[in-house]
Amino acid sequence: MPSSPPVITRFAPSPTGHLHIGGARTALFCWAYAKRHNGSFLLRIEDTDQKRSSEAASRGILEDLAWLGIDWDEGPVFKRENADGTVNTPPTTLGGNPREIGSFYQSERRDIYDTYINWLVERDLAYPAFDTPEELTVRRQLAEKEKRTFVYRRAADYNRDAVLSRMNAGEPCPIRFKMPGTPISFTDEVLGEITVSADELDDFVIRKADGFPTYHFAVVIDDELMGTTHIMRGQEHLNNTPRHIALMKALVNQTTNQPFRIPKFAHLTVIANQDNSKMSKRDRDKAARAKCRELNIKAVTDVSAKAGTKPLPHFDALPPGDFEQWLGDKTRQLETHALEDLATAIGVELPEIAVDDFRRSGYLPEAVLNYIALLGWNPGEKGPDGKDLERFDTAYLVEKFSFDRVGKSASKFDRAKLIAFNQDAIAKLTDDQFLSRWEIWATRDDRETLGRVGVSRLRLVVGAIKGRCRTLKDVRSLVSFAMIDDGAYAFNAKDVEKHLKADDGAGFETLRALAPKLQALPAFDVASIDALLDAHATQTGLGMGKIAQPLRVAVTGAAVSPPLGATLAILGRDSSLARIRRCIDAQA
Numbered sequence: 001m002p003s004s005p006p007v008i009t010r011f012a013p014s015p016t017g018h019l020h021i022g023g024a025r026t027a028l029f030c031w032a033y034a035k036r037h038n039g040s041f042l043l044r045i046e047d048t049d050q051k052r053s054s055e056a057a058s059r060g061i062l063e064d065l066a067w068l069g070i071d072w073d074e075g076p077v078f079k080r081e082n083a084d085g086t087v088n089t090p091p092t093t094l095g096g097n098p099r100e101i102g103s104f105y106q107s108e109r110r111d112i113y114d115t116y117i118n119w120l121v122e123r124d125l126a127y128p129a130f131d132t133p134e135e136l137t138v139r140r141q142l143a144e145k146e147k148r149t150f151v152y153r154r155a156a157d158y159n160r161d162a163v164l165s166r167m168n169a170g171e172p173c174p175i176r177f178k179m180p181g182t183p184i185s186f187t188d189e190v191l192g193e194i195t196v197s198a199d200e201l202d203d204f205v206i207r208k209a210d211g212f213p214t215y216h217f218a219v220v221i222d223d224e225l226m227g228t229t230h231i232m233r234g235q236e237h238l239n240n241t242p243r244h245i246a247l248m249k250a251l252v253n254q255t256t257n258q259p260f261r262i263p264k265f266a267h268l269t270v271i272a273n274q275d276n277s278k279m280s281k282r283d284r285d286k287a288a289r290a291k292c293r294e295l296n297i298k299a300v301t302d303v304s305a306k307a308g309t310k311p312l313p314h315f316d317a318l319p320p321g322d323f324e325q326w327l328g329d330k331t332r333q334l335e336t337h338a339l340e341d342l343a344t345a346i347g348v349e350l351p352e353i354a355v356d357d358f359r360r361s362g363y364l365p366e367a368v369l370n371y372i373a374l375l376g377w378n379p380g381e382k383g384p385d386g387k388d389l390e391r392f393d394t395a396y397l398v399e400k401f402s403f404d405r406v407g408k409s410a411s412k413f414d415r416a417k418l419i420a421f422n423q424d425a426i427a428k429l430t431d432d433q434f435l436s437r438w439e440i441w442a443t444r445d446d447r448e449t450l451g452r453v454g455v456s457r458l459r460l461v462v463g464a465i466k467g468r469c470r471t472l473k474d475v476r477s478l479v480s481f482a483m484i485d486d487g488a489y490a491f492n493a494k495d496v497e498k499h500l501k502a503d504d505g506a507g508f509e510t511l512r513a514l515a516p517k518l519q520a521l522p523a524f525d526v527a528s529i530d531a532l533l534d535a536h537a538t539q540t541g542l543g544m545g546k547i548a549q550p551l552r553v554a555v556t557g558a559a560v561s562p563p564l565g566a567t568l569a570i571l572g573r574d575s576s577l578a579r580i581r582r583c584i585d586a587q588a
């Protein structure tokens with residue numbers, strides 16, 4: 001018996017924007033399946049839709065996958081860069097082309113597609129179609145009148161010689177595949193038996209008039225030539241699969257002279273929001289539109305009024321009227337950066353949808369991967385606590401992943417659960433790991449905190465704040481007191497009353513007594529400050545609350561902050577003393 005070929009899975013995104021979280025889930029499952037079977041995982045960029053594809057989006061998708069740690073064995077070469085733009089030494093390079101199977105960008109494979117299209121046309125298995133849009137409209141309307149779905153078929157009076165000579169004379173036209181007119185069946189690894197009757201399957205376009213192949217054609221050719229054995233993709237492609245199978249059955253591999261193989265298929269469930277709507281990039285526009293409605297924003301001028309004097313570079317660059325049209329049309333999307341400018345101006349949090357949204361919000365890749373692995377799959381094991389085992393790493397996923405545990409119904413995206421996963425993943429980091437992850441993240445996404453607080457001061461308080469961070473973004477609010485100038489923070493009147501003025505200003509007394517001690521402390525670090533405060537408590541017989549709260553209010557303006565030693569240490573000696581002085585001068 002011939003041994004079965006090595007497993008080859010592939011992820012084949014169309015580069016029309018950042019990687020959607022659903023795409024990441026597909027990529028993860030393809031990756032895990034290939035690893036599980038010692039096969040390879042291939043990445044291919046499906047950029048034949050010239051209008052919608054972009055180089056920047058391709059690059060973004062490679063970055064998103066690399067950030068998640070989903071590495072591809074074959075595919076575009078990608079060098080992992082550090083946050084500062086330098087390349088690691090030695091560089092961590094992903095991808096490559098060991099089998100020399102040609103470009104992984106479909107736009108660079110047009111000659112290959114043309115060879116196969118010509119082969120089909122020569123055998124009358126595909127044909128040029130010169131219908132005008134008007135003719136197609138008439139046929140569509142007729143179908144509507146007769147209450148049947150319009151299914152394109154070659155006209156009975158089709159004159160092959162005539163159309164071929166028009167095509168050979170260079171007249172642009174689409175090429176359609178001639179459907180064989182038989183039902184198509186296949187067994188989906190997740191959904192089971194699927195049969196589609198012949199009358200639902202049209203003679204679909206395989207090459208557009210612009211000369212580019214359609215997705216349906218390029219995907220079939222590449223999956224054959226790249227040796228894909230298992231195709232995993234979203235359920236939105238389920239209707240396409242019978243068309244692809246019909247093509248596979250018609251085609252012969254020009255190198256091996258063998259008929260095309262039919263790979264195995266697995267269609268993955270849709271990822272839904274809690275309200276069952278499909279999780280889509282449009283949800284971000286929806287959230288911003290809802291906030292505009294709440295704030296009664298009806299025109300671009302209302303936004304500038306709300307935003308005060310702050311410049312909104314991308315939003316302000318929108319063409320006139322765009323914003324108003326977007327407000328009234330829920331199918332429209334604002335350009336990403338313009339939408340983000342708007343969200344900041346009107347104070348709305350946009351829901352994360354793309355992998356890059358989650359990265360920018362301060363999620364850790366291991367938490368995202370763990371969470372998305374559970375969207376439509378579960379290991380079917382109990383953890384030590386007797387509950388369903390949900391926390392695992394990718395090594396575990398690789399060991400356990402199989403199609404028989406992939407679900408058939410939509411998977412709901414539970415943001416609270418992802419946050420819990422993320423918080424736990426953060427808590428698991430060592431202090432050093434936390435600081436270096438935060439630094440990499442902040443270099444791109446929170447330069448202000450990085451600049452004003454910095455890693456070395458954050459190191460002083462890392463033990464106190466790490467456990468409180470749900471995301472890396474939370475660092476900012478936890479140390480926000482240290483980001484304000486010493487003379488600029490406001491005092492909470494109630495806290496001043498309760499912790500400083502009460503008992504005839506006992507709190508102020510404490511501040512006066514502590515200031516010289518803090519001034520004289522040899523080292524101004526968390527341990528020394530804590531020891532000093534303990535000693536002061538013992539000496540005066542005051543409870544720790546009576547010492548800590550006045551100090552906290554003095555240096556931050558309010559009675560809530562990270563533990564006091566950490567709070568003072570991150571401020572440093574000079575700032576701490578300046579703040580205590582300012583509090584006594586202004587409030588006593």
Ligand code: GLU
Nearest residue numbers: 012013014046219232233
């Ligand atoms: N380019 C297609 C997409 O992004 C890929 C579909 C497939 O995996 O066949 O949806």
